[in-house]
Structure formats: C-alpha cells, structure tokens
Amino acid sequence: MEGNALKFRGKKELLSDYLATTIEKIFDPVPVPIILIDAETRIRVINKVFADYLGFSKEELIGRKVLEIDKNSRFPYVFKAKKAEIAWKHRFENGHTAIVHRIPVLDENGEVVYGFGLVLFQDVEEFKDIIEKNKLLETELHHYKKQLKEIHGAKYSWDNIIGNSKKMLQAKYIAEKAAQTNSNVLLLGESGTGKELFAHAIHNGSGRNYSPFVKVNCAAIPSELLESELFGYDEGAFTGAKKGGKIGKFELASGGSIFLDEIGDMPMEMQAKLLRVLQEKEIERIGSNNPIKIDVRVIAATNKNLKELVEEGKFREDLYYRLNVMTIEIPPLRERYEDIGQIARLLLKKLSKQLGKYVSKISSDAMAYIKRHNWPGNVRELENVLERAINLTDSDTILPMHLPVYLTKNTKYTMDSPIRPLKYIIEDAEKEAITRCLKYTNGNKLRTAKLLGISRSSLYDKIEKYGIK
Structure with a gap:
C-alpha cells in the first residue's frame, strides 16, 4: 500500500508521503468506493473497492487522469465550475450506472487543489431497491401522496424572468400586481416566450406560495379524460374506475393555484363545466352529486388568439371574459432585441452545467x-x-461556425431592410x-490603417470581425 502512497506537489508539497499513506489506509477498509484526485485530475488515492468496481488494479489507476479511465467523468467540469455535484446519476464507461458525489476542494485563494469522489450507490437498481423497501403500505393516504408527488410546485420566481426591455418590464409589472390579488390571470404569448415561467412566478409571488401549484396541459390530455383529470371521480363512477375513486387537479390545488396551459385547446363541453367552477367556486366529481367547495386561483395560458376563437364559435365568450381579468401579454423575443444577449448568456450557463462542458463565452x-x-x-x-x-x-467559446447554417445565412435585417438598428x-x-481602402492600397494594411486613422492592431481586429478577405 505504501507503494501507492502519493505525493501532492505544486509550488510546495501539499501532502506528505506519510499523510498520503495514512489516507490510503483509511480509504481501503471503507466498503464505499472513494477516490481523491489532484488539481490536474490525476488519481492520487483510490480504495480497492472503487478500483475493482472500475475493473482495474490500484497500481494501474494511480497517477492517471480520470478521463483516461472514464471518458464520461464530470470532474473536469466540476473543477472549472468550482461547485460540488451531490447525488448525481452517472454512467461509467464500463457500463455501470451509479449515484455519485463530486466535490472540489479549494485553497484559501479559491483555487482547486483536490477533488474528492464517492459512489453512494454502485448501481441505480440498488438505490431503487432501498426506496422500495421504505415505501409505505398502499393505503388511501399513500394513494393521495403519490398523486401529490406529481405536483412539483412552482420552481421559478421573478428573478428567473430575464429582460429589461420596455415590453418585458411592462409584462412583469402587471404580473407582479396580479400576484397580489386572487383574480384569474390570462397569459398570452407565442410558443416559447415563457408563459409557464410567468405562471410559476405569479404563484410564488402571491400569498398562496406555500400551497400547491398544479399544472395541467389542456392540449395533452384526451378530451374524454380531461374532466376526470380536472374534477376527479368517485368509486364505481365508470368501468375501470379505481377503488376509492380519484382526486382531481382542482382539489389537489386547494388553497393554491392551478395552471391551465393551452386553454385555447379545451373542448367546448369542458369549457362550460370550467365556467361553472369559476362562477360557483365548487366542483363535482364524476359519479357524485355532492359539490365540493374549492379555493383555487386559475392561471390560464394560450398561444392562440382567443378573441378570434370566440368570433369563430370555438371558445365560449362568457368563459373568455371570466378568464380575461388580469391579462398579461408576453412579448416574443424579436420584440425585445435588447434582452437577447442577457438571455443567451444565462442559458449558456444553465446548459453548460447540464451538459458537463464548461463553455462560458459567446464570441462577438x-x-x-x-x-x-x-x-x-x-x-x-x-x-x-x-x-x-x-x-x-x-473550447470555452461559441463561435459562428458552431451555429446552425440557417442562423448565419439568414439574418433578421438585410441590407434592403428600410429600418435597421x-x-x-x-x-x-x-x-x-x-x-x-484595402482595395485602394492593394492590401497594404499599414497604409490602410494610416488612411483610416486607426492603429494596425485595430485594423486586424476589424478585418477578422467582419471576415474581410
């Protein structure tokens, strides 16, 4: 074991041979896979359990970089981000899938000096078995708890709504005011503008934020099942009904908010029933004649023009006006040009973390x-x-070559556009x-720079920026 003891060196020794050997002696008897790597991601200490799990001897692993052993390792990203990853699902190159910790150890200057790794569960099935063993008996209460697990709650707040453009600030201002009321809210906007983000923020910014936030996509649920999803049913209501019945989304949202996405796709028959719920503040389960009082705020959203649907007879006018109390129009990205850079950088940070690649820049x-x-x-x-x-x-930078062709060939503004920024x-x-000027000087860059009144280095930068050949 002493032959495997490692010396951590930088400008000065960080661990003595004795300490490395001691750590190794502590690690080896532990029945949990453990690894310690240096700032260059080289394996310095690894216990026998982990080595066996990876299919190598300890001698084969010591001193090698983690990516040489496992190309899927996220330690390089963890070192760059300087943030620990706790209980991550990871698939090793040998085919094993496990739940792991990756923890960077920083010095007093905030620089990474070590990385500590630990495998919590050597197989995801092992993790599932433990969860199964701790499940409660299948009682009615457990049934409802399973239903409640589907409610993820509101994850986003006002801080997640990015943008300082006039239209976005106006939408956010109205949303913040709406959050302080119990009035119904109607979110209008094209697909991908962030309607669900606003719905989350409105709930979290309201006095209902400690109560459930239930999401329903009206377009994703078959029309014949939508009523039972929204209002629930009693035992024996129809063939195949579950014993004990089923609680509906409106009851699950009691005291909180229900987000009805794609409300414009709701069938006309269901629109009439929803209108009654909004008017009477009560629901009836399928197969029951007993009304149930509810206290739920409705946040609806659609990318369709509800006024046109009303005129075409595809959406009830009375329901439209019942929903259209606090209307918020979320602008498309093309109408808030000044927000694009900020949003892109935020998305880059989020995606970089998800994909495990440290990409932090977008070239000009x-x-x-x-x-x-x-x-x-x-x-x-x-x-x-x-x-x-x-x-x-x-690299850590996105260049034009990494963008889709349709993006670099087709631009929002052309030379013939009457109005451009x-x-x-x-x-x-x-x-x-x-x-x-380059044509005039036959490509003489020094003379070109003098004629234009700029430095030669500045000229080179601009030639590269504009792709001038």
Missing part, C-alpha cells in the same frame, strides 16, 4: 448572428441553438470603408 461575431435572427421559436429555439453549439465547440448600419459602413 456569434452574438451578432444571434441578435440578428428573428427567433420564431423564441427562447425555446434559442436554447436549442445554444445546446447544439455547446456540443460542437471544443443603428449598430448594424455603423458596422456595415465600417466594413465597406475598410474593404474599399
């Missing part, structure tokens, strides 16, 4: 393409584009001036 050229795009799919489309770019880049007009004029 790539950002220019991002800002010029029309974004018909709004934030959802932007998130997909950035995820693709992160997967393609081999001043920034693009200036950039086009600058590019044209440099190109003409």
Whole structure:
C-alpha cells in the first residue's frame, strides 16, 4: 500500500508521503468506493473497492487522469465550475450506472487543489431497491401522496424572468400586481416566450406560495379524460374506475393555484363545466352529486388568439371574459432585441452545467448572428441553438461556425431592410470603408490603417470581425 502512497506537489508539497499513506489506509477498509484526485485530475488515492468496481488494479489507476479511465467523468467540469455535484446519476464507461458525489476542494485563494469522489450507490437498481423497501403500505393516504408527488410546485420566481426591455418590464409589472390579488390571470404569448415561467412566478409571488401549484396541459390530455383529470371521480363512477375513486387537479390545488396551459385547446363541453367552477367556486366529481367547495386561483395560458376563437364559435365568450381579468401579454423575443444577449448568456450557463462542458463565452461575431435572427421559436429555439453549439465547440467559446447554417445565412435585417438598428448600419459602413481602402492600397494594411486613422492592431481586429478577405 505504501507503494501507492502519493505525493501532492505544486509550488510546495501539499501532502506528505506519510499523510498520503495514512489516507490510503483509511480509504481501503471503507466498503464505499472513494477516490481523491489532484488539481490536474490525476488519481492520487483510490480504495480497492472503487478500483475493482472500475475493473482495474490500484497500481494501474494511480497517477492517471480520470478521463483516461472514464471518458464520461464530470470532474473536469466540476473543477472549472468550482461547485460540488451531490447525488448525481452517472454512467461509467464500463457500463455501470451509479449515484455519485463530486466535490472540489479549494485553497484559501479559491483555487482547486483536490477533488474528492464517492459512489453512494454502485448501481441505480440498488438505490431503487432501498426506496422500495421504505415505501409505505398502499393505503388511501399513500394513494393521495403519490398523486401529490406529481405536483412539483412552482420552481421559478421573478428573478428567473430575464429582460429589461420596455415590453418585458411592462409584462412583469402587471404580473407582479396580479400576484397580489386572487383574480384569474390570462397569459398570452407565442410558443416559447415563457408563459409557464410567468405562471410559476405569479404563484410564488402571491400569498398562496406555500400551497400547491398544479399544472395541467389542456392540449395533452384526451378530451374524454380531461374532466376526470380536472374534477376527479368517485368509486364505481365508470368501468375501470379505481377503488376509492380519484382526486382531481382542482382539489389537489386547494388553497393554491392551478395552471391551465393551452386553454385555447379545451373542448367546448369542458369549457362550460370550467365556467361553472369559476362562477360557483365548487366542483363535482364524476359519479357524485355532492359539490365540493374549492379555493383555487386559475392561471390560464394560450398561444392562440382567443378573441378570434370566440368570433369563430370555438371558445365560449362568457368563459373568455371570466378568464380575461388580469391579462398579461408576453412579448416574443424579436420584440425585445435588447434582452437577447442577457438571455443567451444565462442559458449558456444553465446548459453548460447540464451538459458537463464548461463553455462560458459567446464570441462577438456569434452574438451578432444571434441578435440578428428573428427567433420564431423564441427562447425555446434559442436554447436549442445554444445546446447544439455547446456540443460542437471544443473550447470555452461559441463561435459562428458552431451555429446552425440557417442562423448565419439568414439574418433578421438585410441590407434592403428600410429600418435597421443603428449598430448594424455603423458596422456595415465600417466594413465597406475598410474593404474599399484595402482595395485602394492593394492590401497594404499599414497604409490602410494610416488612411483610416486607426492603429494596425485595430485594423486586424476589424478585418477578422467582419471576415474581410
């Protein structure tokens, strides 16, 4: 074991041979896989359990980088992010799937000096077995608890709504005011604009924030099942009904909020029943004649024009006016151009963490393409584009080459557009001036820089920025 004892060195020794040997002696008897790596992600100490789990001897592992042993390791990302990952599901290169901890150890200057890893459960099935053994008996109470597990609650707050554009600030202002009331809220906006984000924030910003927040996608549930989902049913209400009946979403949301997404796709028959619920503040389960009083605030959302649906006879006018108390129109991304950069950087940080690749920058050229795009799919489309770019880049920066072709070839504004942001007009004029001057000087960059009144280094930067050949 002493042959495996490691010396951690930087500018000075961080661990003595004696201490490394001592740690190794402590690690080996522990029946849980444990590993200790240095700042370069080289394995310094690993116990026998972990080595056997990986299918190597300890001697084969000591001194090697973790990515050489397991290409799926997230330790390099953890070191860059300087944040621990606790109880993560991880699939090792040898096919094993486990629940693991990855913890960076920082010095007094905040720099990573070690990494500590521990496998909580060597197999996900082992984890599932433990959960199963601790389950309560299948009682009616347990049945309801299982139903409540489906309620994730409101995860987002006002801080998650990014943007300082005039339209976004106006939408957020109305939403914050609506949150302080018990009135119904109607969220209007294109797909991908963040209607659900607003619904979460409204609930969390209200006096109901400690009560349930229940989400229902009216377009995703078959029309014949929607009534039982919303209002529940009694035992024996129909063939196949569960023993003891089923509690509906409105009852689950008692005291809190119910988010009815895609309300424009609700069948007309259900619209009439929903209207009664909003008017009478009570519901009836299928198969029951006993009304149940409810205290629920309704937050509805749609990407459709409800006024047009009312005129076409596809949406009840009385329900529309019952819902249309506090209406919030969420602007599409193309109408809040100034927010795109901030949103892109926030998404980049989120996706980088999810994908385990430390990508923290978007080049100015790539950002220019991002800002010029029309974004018909709004934030959802932007998130997909950035995820693709992160997967393609081999550095910490997203470049134009990592963006989809449709983004770099088609821009929001063209040279023929009657109105364009001043920034693009200036950039086009600058590019044209440099190109003409280079032609005039036959490509002499020193002379070009003097004629334009800029430094040679500045000229080189602009040539690279505009892709001038």
